Amino acid sequence: MTKTLEIQNLSIGYPGKKGKPLQVALNLNFSLKKGEFVAIVGANGIGKSTLLRTLAGVQEKLSGEVLIDGQRMESIPTQQLAASLSIVLTEPLATKNLTVSELIALGRQPYTNWLGSLTENDKKAIHNAIRTIGLESLEQRKCYELSDGQLQKVLIARALAQDTPIMMLDEPTTHLDLYHKIQVLKTMKQIAREFDKTVIYTTHEIDLAIQLCDKMLILDSSAYFFGPPCEHIENKNFQNLFPSDLIHFDPGTGTFKIKN
16 A cells, blocks of 8 residues: 655654743654554643644644655645645634535635636535535534534535545544444544545544554653554553553453453
C-alpha cells in the first residue's frame, strides 16, 4: 500500500514565552497508508488533539516534516491541500442555521467555482455522504434542531463529501451512546476500506479502538508507540498508560479493568 501521510521527526506544541516553546511531543516518526483506520490514544492532556491539528496544518509544528504523498505540507497550495485532507474538529459551528444538506454541501468547496455552484458530480458526492452516514431522514432539518450526536454525524458526512484521500477526526464519538459510537466507528472503518482512504482519529475509547483499528498511535508522557493493536498488547504498551491505582489493562481481553 502507498504511504499517504508520512511524519518525520515531528515535534509538536505551542509558542512559549521568551521564545521558548511549550513542547507536547517530540520526534514522532510514523506513516499511514491508504485503506488504514488509525486511532490516536492517550491520557487527557497528552497532546492527541494538538497532534491531529498539526497533521492537518491547522496548527504550526515546532519542527520536523509532515508529508502528503511525499510532498511537504508547506509546499502544497491551499486549494490542493483542501482536496487532499479533510478534518472534523470539536469547535462549535459558526452558525447552525443551515440545513443538514447545506452544511454537508460545504464539503464541496474545494471543487466548486467562484460562485459556489454545485455540479452533478458535487451533488452525487453529497448524496453519497448522506446515504453512507445514514442521514436521509434529517437532510432538510436545520442544524440547530439536531442533538449533539446527530450534528457530529453531519460533520463526518461533510468531511466525507469533501472526498479527500485523508480524513482526520477529533473525538468523533464524544456525544454518542455506546451503540452509536460503534456504528460511527464501523462506518469510518468501512469508509477507509471501500473508498481506499486513510482515516485517522483521536479518542478516549481505547477499548473500542483496539477492537476496530488497523493501527494505533499511543502517546505517553515520555514516549510514543505506533503499530497494530495486537502488537501493542504483546509489547505491554497499554500497561502504563494510566495510573495503576484505579484501573489496569487486561491483555487477555484487550480491555481496561477497574481495580476492586
